[in-house]
Structure formats: C-alpha cells, structure tokens
Ligand SMILES: O=C(O)CCC(=O)C(=O)O
C-alpha cells in the first residue's frame with residue numbers, strides 16, 4: 001500500500017498547554033500516514049539525553065564507574081545492545097533500570113518524554129472515537145502510564161559500511177523520536193523516502209501495537225516501517241545519534257483489537273506478538289528482548 005509518507009506533506013503539530021495542536025494536517029492524517037512532526041516544546045531541554053547518546057559507549061573510567069551515569073554502558077549487557085550487522089549500538093532501557101542508572105536530570109527528562117508518548121496515544125484514541133472505558137484494556141494500561149516505558153539512545157558508528165539500522169516498525173503504540181541529523185527513512189509502499197524533521201522538531205510515529213489494535217477498523221493506524229540509511233561522518237561533524245521514547249504495552253498481558261461496531265476482541269498474548277516482531281525486525285540473538293521478565297533483557 002502506498003501512503004502519503006513524505007517529509008514535505010507530513011502533518012505538523014505543536015504542544016500547547018499539555019496537548020497537541022495541529023498546524024498542518026490533523027491527527028486523522030497522522031494516524032493514517034504513521035507519522036507526524038511535533039515542535040520541541042519550548043520548556044523541553046533535550047541536552048541531557050543528547051549528552052547521554054553521545055557518551056554512553058565511551059569507556060568512562062575504563063570500567064563501569066558508578067559515579068558517571070553517562071558512560072561505561074558497554075559493560076551493562078542488561079541495557080546495552082550492539083547490533084552487529086548495523087551501525088547502531090544502543091542503550092534500551094525501561095523505567096526501573098534507568099531509575100537505578102541515570103541521574104535525576106536525565107530521569108526527569110525521560111519521564112517527560114514518556115508522558116508525551118502516552119498523551120499522544122490518548123489523543124489518537126480520541127481521534128479514533130474509542131470509548132474511554134476501553135482504553136485500559138486495549139492498551140493494557142499503557143495509555144495511563146502502566147505500560148513499558150522504553151527509551152532508546154542510538155549511536156551510529158560511521159566506520160561500519162552497513163545500514164544504520166534495520167528496517168522495522170516500532171513494537172509499541174507511539175514513539176517520540178529526536179533525530180536532529182538526516183538518515184531516517186520511511187517506506188511509502190514503493191520506495192524508502194527520507195523523513196527529515198524540520199529544525200527543532202520531534203518525529204512522532206506509530207508502532208505495531210497500535211496497528212494491530214486497529215487492523216480490523218476502517219480508520220486503521222499505519223505503523224511506519226522505517227530504517228536508518230548508512231550514515232557517514234566527515235572530519236567536521238559528529239556521529240549521528242538519536243533518542244526515542246516508546247509507549248509500549250507491558251511485557252505480560254494480552255493484545256486486543258477494535259471492531260467497527262466499537263467492540264473489543266482478544267488477539268493474542270503480548271509475548272507471542274513481541275516474539276514475532278523482534279525476530280522479524282532484527283533476526284539476531286536479542287529475540288527475547290522485552291519478554292523474559294526477570295531475565296537478562298526484560
Ligand atoms: O535514529 C533514528 O532516526 C531512528 C531510530 C529508531 O528507529 C528506533 O530507535 O526505533
């Protein structure tokens with residue numbers, strides 16, 4: 001299916017008094033296309049997250065140094081992932097782990113980004129006319145901050161002559177991405193097209209959980225299939241980094257779908273859904289990611 005996906009025509013919004021106001025296009029269009037641009041709120045200081053994305057892979061004190069929340073993460077296999085066939089290496093971290101590892105400044109920012117993803121999820125449910133009484137079941141609590149609040153900090157290693165990151169759909173409901181340098185591409189059904197945010201804009205995209213929830217209704221949400229092309233760095237520029245906040249369902253629970261008459265049907269367990277999704281996206285040893293609660297990658 002060819003979509004309207006293109007940087008020039010994506011809907012654009014800003015954040016006013018805690019809610020989204022569209023300046024061009026609207027939420028219906030955003031949900032249909034899978035993506036929209038959101039101006040960085042004036043009071044959102046992203047610098048701690050950018051600092052983290054630029055330094056988590058550094059050695060720190062040669063080993064993990066507890067006093068340095070911003071480096072030494074290659075020694076943290078519970079949150080550090082080296083995607084060997086791709087340029088990206090990243091820290092993927094949930095709320096509990098970051099409460100332990102991050103400093104208060106970075107944690108406060110992460111909370112704020114997660115709250116934005118959940119607020120956008122609720123705005124999407126309003127747009128789709130979903131009865132409020134169904135939100136909890138359909139999102140397994142994620143619309144109310146009880147899902148898994150993943151954060152990803154991506155560093156793209158320009159010395160590797162491979163794709164930046166694998167073509168994938170994000171697994172959750174909503175992603176808020178800060179990617180200040182070009183490189184992100186979305187699939188419009190025919191071609192990979194650049195998704196370049198205007199200056200000081202976030203990229204909001206919808207994920208597989210939202211697509212699955214709405215797959216049977218006329219106003220189904222498109223999860224954007226996206227990748228990062230091979231990024232190069234010349235002598236004067238810094239490596240590409242990005243920061244993403246994901247509103248995901250909780251690791252344990254069930255997936256539910258909407259019907260056109262407003263009723264809700266059971267789809268499958270979240271575990272079965274995630275297992276298939278992780279495997280399709282990366283095809284590496286991290287298939288259990290987000291599943292094995294109490295295990296290495298939960
Ligand atoms: O770096 C980017 O632009 C995209 C990152 C991404 O797709 C992700 O973290 O899921």
Ligand SMILES: [Fe+2]
Nearest residue numbers: 168169170226
């Ligand atoms: Fe993604």
